[in-house]
Each structure stands twice: as C-alpha cells, then as structure tokens.
Amino acid sequence: MESPVVYFKGLFSKKLKSNALTVVGASSISKHKQPVSPFVVIVKKEIGDQVRSWRFIVLLVLIVLTFLGSMYVSMTNITNPAASSAIPDNGLLYLKILTTTDGSLPSFHIFMSFLGAILGIGLGFDAVNSEQQNGTLIRLLAQPIYRDNFLLAKFISPLIVISALFLSLGLLMIGGGLVITGVSIEIVEVLRILTFILLTVLYVGFWLSLSILLSVKFKQATTSALTAIGIWLFFTIFYKIVVNMVVKAFLPDPAFLSQTDILDYNNLILGFLRFAPSQLYTDATTVMLMPAVRSLGPLTMEQMAGAIPAPLSFRESVLIVWPQITGLIAATVMCFAISYYWFMRREIRS
Amino acid sequence: MKNPVIELIGLTKLYGSLKAVDNLNLEISKGEIYGLLGPNGAGKTTTILMMLGLTEPTSGKVSVCGYNATSNPVAVKQKVGYMPDNMGFYDGMNALDNLVYIGRLNGIPESRVKERAVELMELVGLSKAIDKKAGTYSRGMKQRLGLAEVLIKQPEVIILDEPTLGIDPAGVKEFLTLIKELSKQQSITVLLSSHHLNQVQQVCDRVGIFVEGRLLASDNIDKLSTHLFSREAHVVIITFAHPLQNIEEYNQQLLNIEGVNAIEMHDNTIEISCTRNATPEFVRFFVEKGQDIMGVQRKEYGLEEIYQRYFENTLTENETNGKSGSIFQRSFFKKIKK
Numbered sequence: 001m002e003s004p005v006v007y008f009k010g011l012f013s014k015k016l017k018s019n020a021l022t023v024v025g026a027s028s029i030s031k032h033k034q035p036v037s038p039f040v041v042i043v044k045k046e047i048g049d050q051v052r053s054w055r056f057i058v059l060l061v062l063i064v065l066t067f068l069g070s071m072y073v074s075m076t077n078i079t080n081p082a083a084s085s086a087i088p089d090n091g092l093l094y095l096k097i098l099t100t101t102d103g104s105l106p107s108f109h110i111f112m113s114f115l116g117a118i119l120g121i122g123l124g125f126d127a128v129n130s131e132q133q134n135g136t137l138i139r140l141l142a143q144p145i146y147r148d149n150f151l152l153a154k155f156i157s158p159l160i161v162i163s164a165l166f167l168s169l170g171l172l173m174i175g176g177g178l179v180i181t182g183v184s185i186e187i188v189e190v191l192r193i194l195t196f197i198l199l200t201v202l203y204v205g206f207w208l209s210l211s212i213l214l215s216v217k218f219k220q221a222t223t224s225a226l227t228a229i230g231i232w233l234f235f236t237i238f239y240k241i242v243v244n245m246v247v248k249a250f251l252p253d254p255a256f257l258s259q260t261d262i263l264d265y266n267n268l269i270l271g272f273l274r275f276a277p278s279q280l281y282t283d284a285t286t287v288m289l290m291p292a293v294r295s296l297g298p299l300t301m302e303q304m305a306g307a308i309p310a311p312l313s314f315r316e317s318v319l320i321v322w323p324q325i326t327g328l329i330a331a332t333v334m335c336f337a338i339s340y341y342w343f344m345r346r347e348i349r350s
Numbered sequence: 351m352k353n354p355v356i357e358l359i360g361l362t363k364l365y366g367s368l369k370a371v372d373n374l375n376l377e378i379s380k381g382e383i384y385g386l387l388g389p390n391g392a393g394k395t396t397t398i399l400m401m402l403g404l405t406e407p408t409s410g411k412v413s414v415c416g417y418n419a420t421s422n423p424v425a426v427k428q429k430v431g432y433m434p435d436n437m438g439f440y441d442g443m444n445a446l447d448n449l450v451y452i453g454r455l456n457g458i459p460e461s462r463v464k465e466r467a468v469e470l471m472e473l474v475g476l477s478k479a480i481d482k483k484a485g486t487y488s489r490g491m492k493q494r495l496g497l498a499e500v501l502i503k504q505p506e507v508i509i510l511d512e513p514t515l516g517i518d519p520a521g522v523k524e525f526l527t528l529i530k531e532l533s534k535q536q537s538i539t540v541l542l543s544s545h546h547l548n549q550v551q552q553v554c555d556r557v558g559i560f561v562e563g564r565l566l567a568s569d570n571i572d573k574l575s576t577h578l579f580s581r582e583a584h585v586v587i588i589t590f591a592h593p594l595q596n597i598e599e600y601n602q603q604l605l606n607i608e609g610v611n612a613i614e615m616h617d618n619t620i621e622i623s624c625t626r627n628a629t630p631e632f633v634r635f636f637v638e639k640g641q642d643i644m645g646v647q648r649k650e651y652g653l654e655e656i657y658q659r660y661f662e663n664t665l666t667e668n669e670t671n672g673k674s675g676s677i678f679q680r681s682f683f684k685k686i687k688k
Contacts, residue, residue: 036460138437139438139499141404143452144427145424347405349395
C-alpha cells in the first residue's frame, strides 16, 4: 500500500478517460462489446465450482459405476433368449440394454430412482446456506445483480452439469452397444432414450430444487442435508408402508367387493403412491423404456380384449406418462417457487 | 448541503418488538467521509443493509444517489461499493479469480477485467499474494482484497462496515489513509461504521453517534466537542522536570488568576481547569517561579470522550426512566442485549 496516491492517480485518470471514450462511442461500441449478463457469469462460475468439487467427483464415480454394473449385467443377459424374445418388442435392442437384468442387480432406471435423489440432494443441499455461512452471499448480493438471478443460477448450473453427465452416459451406451453388438439403432430408440435422459434430469431437478429450498430455509448446511435425506427416506421406505397401513385400516375387504370396485380402489391406492416422486419417475421411465407396457394401472379383461400384442408407439408411451411428467415438473416448480418466495425479501446478513 | 448522495428519512426497522433503528434522519453529501459510530448492536449494520436494499425498512425511506434503495436496489448497488464487516471469499479460488468474478458481475468487459483486477491488487498491496488461494489469506489481507473488490466497480459511494476490524495498527493507518486519498481525489462519498473511535477520528469529516438505533449527534468532531463540553473548563496539563515543592503557595497564587477554578497536582504534573484559555499566563507564572517546564498540553476532547459522554447521557436517561434496576443490569452488555 505504499504511496497509494501515485498509483491511483494514473489508474483512475486512465479509467476516467476510457470511460469518457466509451460514453462518447457508446452507441457504436456497446453493440459489439456488450458485457456478459451477471446471470451467465454466475452460472459459469457455479459450473466450474461443481465440476471441480470432490463431492461431484464422488457422485460421478458412483453413477458411472452403477451404469457400468447394470450395463454389464444386461449385456451378459441380452443373449439369453428367454429374457429377450418373451416380449414382442423385437428389434429394440438398445432399450433392452437399459432394462434387461438377471435379478442380481436392479436395472439402471430403477437404480436412478434413488441415486438421482442422492445426486440432486448432494448438489443442492448447501447451495445458499454455505454461501451465507462463508460470508460470500452478502458480498455477492452487494453487487448489481438480481436475487432471482442468483437463485436461478444455483438451480440451472447443476442441471446443466447433470444433463451433460447423463447425455454422455446415454451416448456412451449407444456407442458401446453399436461396437459390441453391431445392431443399428432405430429412431424410436433414440427418442425413447433421450426422453429417458430428460426424465432423469427432471427427476434430479426435483430433488435439486427441494434441497435448494431447504438450503434457503435452514442456516446450517448439515441440517438441510439431513432434512433432505429424511424426506427422501420417507418417500422411498416409509411412504409405501404408511399408505398400505391406511389402506388396510380404511378400505373394505376386497373379498366382498365387485371387480369394478376393486379396480377403483386399486387406482386410488396407486394415485396415493404417486405422490412419491420416485414412484412418478419409475412409472415414467418404465413406460418409456419398455414399449410393451400399456398401462400403469390394472387393466380389465375387456380393455385387453382387442389389444394387438405389439409395442406402443413413442407418442402413445408419452401420452401414458404425461401425467407423471407434469407431476414432476409441477413439484419442481413448486419447490423453486417457495424458495424464491423465502429468499427474495429476506434479510441477508453474514 | 444540496443534493445529498445518501439520504435517510424517518428510517425505522423493527425486529419483532425490538427497535433496531429508530426514526433515523441523515444526509451525507458528495465527497464527504462520514463515520457512523456506536457500540455493538446499535443498529449500524442494519442501517447499512437498508441502504443497500439487503433488508427492508419497516418504515421510512432510503435514497442513495437518487435511487430508492428499497425498490430499486440494483441501481444503487451499481453505484455503491460495500464492504461487509464479516466477509468471506470463495476459498477454493485464488484471490485474483475472486476479484475477477466480482468484476465480471459488475459488467466490466472480459478484455479489461483481468488487467484491472491486477492493477487493484497492486494498489492494495497484494501483488505478491495474487495467486494464493483466498482461503490462505489472513484477516488483514482479506480486508485489503475486500477494498480492491469495492474499488473494481469504480463506485461513487463506498460503504465500509467495521473496516478496521482485525488489522494491525499500522495497517489501519495505511488503510484509512488510502480511503481518505481516494475520497479526496475522486470525490467519492465514504460511509464507514466503527466502534473504534480514535481511528475514525483521523479520517472522518463528520461523525454520527449512534446508540440504540438513534442518532444522538451528527456533526464534525470539533463542533461536537465544543457543543458538549462548552460548560467544561479548558484544561491545561503542565509537566515539570522535578516534583513541585511549595504546592500550597502556588495553589493560592494560581487561584488568583482570573477564571481558574480547580487545580490538581500529581508528583510532577499539574492540571489546571480554567473557564478561558489562559495557558500563556500559567506558563509565564511557572517560568517566573523558576520551574523547569518539560511540557504543556491542552487537553482536547476526542471522540472517545464525546462518545462516552453521549453514552453516559443515555444511561442516566434510562435510569431516571426507571428502566434498569440493579447495578448488574446497568452494565454495558446487558443494556445492549435489551
């Protein structure tokens, strides 16, 4: 800090001049040299942080291992005729690679229904509160940026990272399949796999926005992480038990019911189970990856009567899972809206 | 005081039933260095947060550079550089990247941002530690980095919350000198809050004494002290080479000088209170008596005394209002918690 005056004189007068220049030539220059918007700057920095963090590397290794494991199992079983030709969706090999299993290991999309949650929680649980704890939040918000830009960047950057991750995994799978089996891929398969990836990103996005919500709510990162894991455990383990208990207590004995009543009750129970995001995700991915699946609920004999045993078209599968997709998007948006509401007007203090 | 840069009108902030800031009115004009002084918990930080739109006032209006800070905080933040008292940096990034990040957020073009960041690092004396991770920085270095960050956006107003906290005395002096230079050269308005009174005394044009959410006084230090101590005497302290011998005799003779009303003696110093400034007369008196004078000092009232005085006043006020009962409750910390 020696002789600051000397330093500063030159520094500032130079800048002032250059400022004056830009003011003069603003109309011509600004179009070419528009500064990057703060939102993009934050997103870039967040992505950099995510990719370099140990936490992401651990999660990445976990997911890649799962992926390789399930791929290995399906590759060894794909030649088994009992597993492949029982269902009349011959030809869609790549979907089978994703779904076939011999029972020793769940297939990839089932794995993702809980790993995705871990991934989302892991990437978001300290998004806001750690910055507040470190005193960087107040510094950041003292800059000319909008608060929603900050919050949105916290949500978008992990999403970009995981989109890249799953997209590359999907493409790896397709490429590897091409090399190993030599079977060419069909457009429908590409579409279905892309939808599967989209669904997975959406699912992770839900957990991400939930954990960001908790990180806005709780001052301590550990509290928000534990709460998020608690919610996840509740939905994966206890929710089913609770629903079953309630059903047993309230619904009449199925032995005394007509078939249509049983069907109605079944649909009701399924409806309740679908409050769990993992259920929505499993439903949606199962339909997308197995074109033979026609319905997510029970079907009556009448409904099945005229059905031709052929795989559904892509559009029909999407139509079946549309409620699930909507539900996931709605849950994500809701979490995000609440965190937005909490964050926008709150006092920022370090 | 035309066109104040910072204008607070009837600003009030309630936390539940606690009044953190109570009907605050303040104007700070361009190029001024204003010191906001007060004990911990007086509401200084809350006031600053309201100026930046980081928290909303319960009532009242804040305008900074002509923008309403509550409804249009982004415009305010473009003009204002703020250094929080307890700031942190991204520990995983090196100092320069931290600075560049903030520069980018302020819309400095990519082509110039790095160059400017390096210049500022040199300015604040961190050029040697430019590539070090921010996590390894000491408190004082962080403070300097914080100043660089405030300056990178070329602010019109700088708000510093406890800027001298955690820096060694030499560092404080450098820091404050730097701020003063900046303010004078670029006519940047500076608002700094502190509870370190004598440090602030060196640089501030005006100070505001802030206790329990209320601005008790706001003026320059000279005026404050004359206003406060006008009834008090001028006090002169004279130091001698040897302890005085004929104390009684001197006492009598000194009291005969016009205006002298109290004399206090310790070994070889004498403290004389007088209603007017009679320093030359005292010196002449002792020289005639053949005493060796080592030093003559006129006691000045600094911020410390001013602050103490105001603080005592509020204390007595509270006592008369019957707010505090026991001696323990009257103690400093208890009072602030209330």
